[in-house]
Amino acid sequence: MQPEKVDVLVIGAGPAGTVAASIVNQAGYKVKIVEKQEFPRFVIGESLLPRCMEALEEAKFLDAVKARGYQQKNGAKFEKQGKICNYFFNDQFTDGWGWTWQVPRADFDHTLAKTVESQGVPVEYQTGVTAINFHPDGTSTTTVEDKDGNKREIFARFIIDGSGYGRVIPKLFGMERPSNLPPRKAVFTHLVDTKRSMDDEPDRITIIVHDKAVWIWVIPFSTGITSVGYVADPGFFEQFTVHRKRSCGR
Ligand SMILES: Cc1cc2nc3c(=O)[nH]c(=O)nc-3n(C[C@H](O)[C@H](O)[C@H](O)COP(=O)(O)OP(=O)(O)OC[C@H]3O[C@@H](n4cnc5c(N)ncnc54)[C@H](O)[C@@H]3O)c2cc1C
Structure with a gap:
């Protein structure tokens, strides 16, 4: 054929x-x-x-x-030990888009x-x-x-x-090469955020710097769902026990 x-x-x-x-x-x-x-x-x-x-x-x-109808995203908010740095895409020195979507x-x-x-x-x-x-x-x-x-x-x-x-x-074709960046693991979920108010800055991503090499993303969608993820050195997660919610069958 x-x-x-x-x-x-x-x-x-x-x-x-x-x-x-x-x-x-x-x-x-x-x-x-x-x-x-x-x-x-x-x-x-x-x-x-x-x-x-x-x-x-x-x-x-x-x-x-x-x-x-996705959530418009105008920038990012970085938080570290109570200090906040707001970053707006419109504050730019070149032409180009000043917003995007989540x-x-x-x-x-x-x-x-x-x-x-x-x-x-x-x-x-x-x-x-x-x-x-x-x-x-x-x-x-x-x-x-x-x-x-x-x-x-x-x-x-x-x-x-x-x-x-x-x-x-x-x-x-055997072209894979190991990365020279430190390894990172991410644990993430989608939360149905019933208490989220529209004043809670859904128009940006929030990045919380938790610790050295540990950070958290908070990405609100227009659906009311919020994506939350932890990124860290793989060893960071070993201190936590995983509890899974199980449903009990009869
Ligand atoms: C934890 C984490 C968080 C991230 N957060 C962000 C973020 O906030 N914003 C952002 O922009 N990026 C983020 N990224 C990066 C983002 O996930 C990728 O850059 C993006 O998905 C790449 O898009 P792509 O079209 O190249 O590939 P993909 O979206 O991966 O699509 C590739 C497609 O190829 C198909 N495919 C694979 N193998 C074959 C095959 N043999 N034959 C045919 N089809 C095949 C797959 O099924 C898949 O549908 C994140 C990544 C990670 C790991």
Whole structure:
């Protein structure tokens, strides 16, 4: 069977993959995205920076994202031992966006993926890349596998690896290198914050510096849900016992 042929194959339908696919599609190339998971799917990384708006604008995603009514984010509040430092994106020395959004990523990523599909880029879900064979002229044949284990090949002139934490190309070609940054662990949850008042500064992220190398994020969404996470040296968490709330069955 002849492999399917595209100009550009994009691996992963996260923000990197969908923005890249949209831009390449607008340039007139035949693009396709393969995505290992079904959407919507959870991923962490909810508090955007204004620079992201330029990418969303270039991809023509802004109208679709605006329509989701996400929490506007105008800056950040840093707190350390009672001292507060407010940072507003509008206090800048260059032109550019002075605000962005705080987004529940399952909904945000799904919105971007549906929008790129509406622009004419097919997104094939539950289809993971398992192998890539690069030819001497730089083109490639990629093997993908669907959820039922069926394998097939896609020929592409170019590949964009937008697989994020999947790190598909580095893993397949032995290009992974250990980080020279100190390791960090994050423990996070989504709280249904019934007592949150709109005066509680939902229009920014709060970062609390708890201790050396221990910090906490507080990211309010427009849904009333607040994302809270601890980031620390992995050893920090060992002093705590994990209590899980269990429901008792009869
Ligand atoms: C604790 C923590 C907190 C963070 N907080 C923030 C934050 O507040 N703000 C922020 O901007 N960023 C934050 N980040 C970073 C953020 O999570 C990432 O930068 C962002 O998700 C990267 O997007 P992406 O599109 O590159 O990849 P992803 O969102 O990871 O998407 C990649 C996609 O590729 C797919 N994929 C993987 N392997 C394959 C395969 N073999 N074949 C096909 N598809 C595949 C995956 O299923 C996935 O859907 C945080 C990260 C961590 C760890």
